[in-house]
Amino acid sequence: MSKLTKKIVIAIDGFSSCGKSTFAKAIAARLGYIFIDTGAMYRAVTLCAINQGAVSEDLVNEQAVVALLDGVDISFKFNSEREASDVYVNGECVEDQIRSIEVSNCVSRISSIREVREKLVALQQQMGRDRGVVMDGRDIGTVVFPDAELKIFMTADAKVRAERRYAELTAKGDKVTMEEILENVISRDKADMTRAISPLRQAEDAVVLDNSYMSVEEQMEWFMERYESLVKE
């Protein structure tokens, strides 16, 4: 079977607030693939941990987080209005709640817990077992699908990323300042790159996309060139 008819895995990793999900969603729509936002899964576990008092902006009780994992059932359901999948925890849609600044401030500590990663990586591998997926995160090309046929590592200037996130949150009515957003972006970059388990790093066979000054259309053009040259091989 040629690669043109065979469905592949597209792994998109990179820094926070790079527009990975927007890009991955556009690719999935174009190719008729499933899009999986793995950051949403780490955020969903974080939300549960906050609700159960296992983490706050000051401290984390790792044992309590590990203890709640078995009771957390994460799934996605397509939302035709948003043209993307919403994340659910035990049947409840938590898509809006997981984007809060409180969750953003706690998620790095939750995602650095080994048991949390083991559970979510296994779930992600199961979701992508039939290929035909675009998955975005931090460790997709290195850990979840090291055999992904196309790996993209996304990056953008930290200030540009903070401005994008600020616009997104204030549009929703969140009361945030540019300073706290930039601080969150920089501290998450550091936490993502320096954690002991599955730190954020570029896979050797990944192609880099710096989208600081690129529109979504330009990124799509960049992607289609790579995708087409890959499937024509």
Ligand code: DC
């Ligand atoms: O992509 P995001 O900003 O929504 O991700 C939220 C957090 O989850 C981020 O700080 C790092 C973590 N994460 C991770 O450790 N591994 C992934 N595959 C995806 C996200």
